Amino acid sequence: MRAVRDVPRRSRPGRVLAGAAGLLVAVTGLAACMSPPPPPPKSSPVSSSAPSSSASTTPSPSALALDPTGTAADNKAFFDDVNRAVLARNPAAVGRDFIDALVAAGFHKADMQLTVDTTTIGLKANSIQFSVRFNGGCLIGQNGDGSGGYQSAVTPVLATGNCLVGDTRPIDW
Numbered sequence: 596m597r598a599v600r601d602v603p604r605r606s607r608p609g610r611v612l613a614g615a616a617g618l619l620v621a622v623t624g625l626a627a628c629m630s631p632p633p634p635p636p637k638s639s640p641v642s643s644s645a646p647s648s649s650a651s652t653t654p655s656p657s658a659l660a661l662d663p664t665g666t667a668a669d670n671k672a673f674f675d676d677v678n679r680a681v682l683a684r685n686p687a688a689v690g691r692d693f694i695d696a697l698v699a700a701g702f703h704k705a706d707m708q709l710t711v712d713t714t715t716i717g718l719k720a721n722s723i724q725f726s727v728r729f730n731g732g733c734l735i736g737q738n739g740d741g742s743g744g745y746q747s748a749v750t751p752v753l754a755t756g757n758c759l760v761g762d763t764r765p766i767d768w
Contacts, residue, residue, distance in 0.1 A: 667732030733758035
């Protein structure tokens with residue numbers, strides 16, 4: 596008769612710790628995908644006839660433009676410019692504000708995704724994410740106190756054909 600060997604099983608606290616460690620690794624990996632905000636641009640005169648923007652509270656129009664034939668990476672600076680202008684006008688901007696501004700800037704609403712602005716109990720979400728699927732890539736924006744303010748990244752399209760993982764809300768307006 597063969598001897599059966601007892602293999603020690605992890606205790607419940609050990610399994611919980613191992614699961615938490617795995618989750619931490621996954622979250623850290625996703626956080627590493629997010630690019631930090633670029634440093635503020637250095638002042639340089641665009642033209643001698645340009646009015647001073649220091650007296651204005653409205654952001655001046657950008658020289659950046661949507662490149663419909665470019666990649667997501669090619670359009671990231673424009674994507675960021677649009678979203679930063681939203682925040683300059685309204686620091687408490689919600690998802691619809693970003694989506695509406697991106698549509699007005701030329702991105703297609705049908706290629707966008709958006710997470711919810713509020714939790715299931717009606718509290719303001721710590722952060723929101725919004726994305727645009729663009730020429731085989733994804734432009735992803737995130738904003739809120741829980742994410743340290745506005746962040747963005749360019750990522751590949753997921754196997755699902757989407758840019759965001761998890762629940763998103765309908766963009767039906």
